[in-house]
């Protein structure tokens with residue numbers, strides 16, 4: 425495919441002010457900049473400083489600061505989701521709605537050809553005035569949008585959805601496997617919560633998707649084709665795929681402390697556990713998790729945020745845990761270099777929450793995959809890996825959504841025991857899947873094709 429033949433565009437990026445959104449928007453920005461397109465990235469001031477190092481093409485990607493105005497109830501100086509408790513997100517989105525004139529003024533000056541956006545559903549209206557195309561760029565799986573955020577799901581404004589309504593997928597939903605179980609359906613209850621002044625979360629997102637020129641996902645047909653087609657039919661507009669746009673592999677070697685520690689173990693022996701950048705476990709679940717990993721008798725590296733109510737991760741560990749695991753286990757309360765750890769030959773199992781980033785990273789690794797999802801999209805991503813692709817095992821939970829140390833241990837042993845038939849079966853499937861995803865040019869062909877589809881808009 426000749427990526428040079430497409431015209432060069434100027435694209436403005438305006439994601440929801442949360443690091444989980446900035447980062448994937450920057451990854452696609454880097455890919456577009458690499459192909460000669462110009463990017464104007466709208467974000468608040470502090471985030472610019474924190475994200476600068478992810479801008480791999482500073483000559484082509486320019487940051488533009490948007491000032492978040494004060495709204496009543498929002499702590500002074502709030503700029504992103506990281507500055508506030510989750511319960512205050514509706515106030516942050518209301519504040520971002522008030523940036524409309526600021527954003528309009530800036531876009532008027534910048535004159536982009538396209539604006540990529542997500543939660544700011546008024547961007548398509550500006551497009552008509554200012555003459556750009558608007559692309560709703562979605563950073564979660566297509567399955568999560570297909571089940572929750574399509575016109576076919578009826579979400580009344582005056583009451584919350586019942587458990588039965590939440591369980592029922594929208595008419596024509598293309599899977600009988602990638603579904604919520606009874607105790608999980610409530611994770612969609614937020615659809616009818618107010619998200620900004622006088623508008624629900626469901627309305628904000630579906631308005632954005634109805635009014636934009638194209639919807640786009642960072643996924644691929646090989647994994648989510650039927651969901652993408654379903655969304656295309658539901659909205660009657662193009663759904664463009666960028667493929668799994670992952671960060672460029674780090675060029676710098678992994679820090680010595682990790683290399684030295686991992687070097688002590690046999691190939692594929694270590695269990696690595698991480699739950700992304702957002703999740704804070706409940707104290708009891710945190711303890712069940714680490715005890716379950718300890719029960720396997722395998723060496724392990726756990727990197728999790730301290731659970732609710734604990735100042736440090738050490739404070740939260742069960743009695744005598746640190747002494748028992750000495751030399752064999754490591755527990756860390758801060759972020760670790762996940763992709764580098766996954767690539768280390770000693771690591772053989774990845775226990776994770778199946779956030780969309782970790783989902784791709786597990787799929788492309790050599791590790792066996794054990795999943796413990798928490799939020800709505802993580803649950804559906806887990807079902808894609810465990811039910812559809814059959815490359816992972818999901819830890820059993822009871823009807824209240826709780827898992828025990830025994831179920832954690834059982835799931836890990838199921839994939840790690842050398843004579844486990846299940847482990848061999850899942851590994852075989854993962855190998856087939858990886859062969860497709862790691863084909864030379866798989867990812868870059870997707871992006872080249874994506875750019876060609878933008879040309880046609």
Ligand SMILES: O=c1ccn([C@@H]2O[C@H](COP(=O)(O)OP(=O)(O)O[C@H]3O[C@H](CO)[C@@H](O)[C@H](O)[C@H]3O)[C@@H](O)[C@H]2O)c(=O)[nH]1
Pocket residue numbers: 444448563564698699700701702703727758759760761762763778779780781782783785799801802
């Ligand atoms: O110690 C760590 C933990 C994570 N990561 C990286 O951080 C990213 C985490 O992304 P993801 O797996 O998507 O998890 P979250 O940070 O939890 O992602 C949020 O955003 C995702 C969409 O982007 C959603 O799917 C999730 O539900 C939501 O929690 C990945 O690239 C990891 O490699 C590290 O480098 N070190």
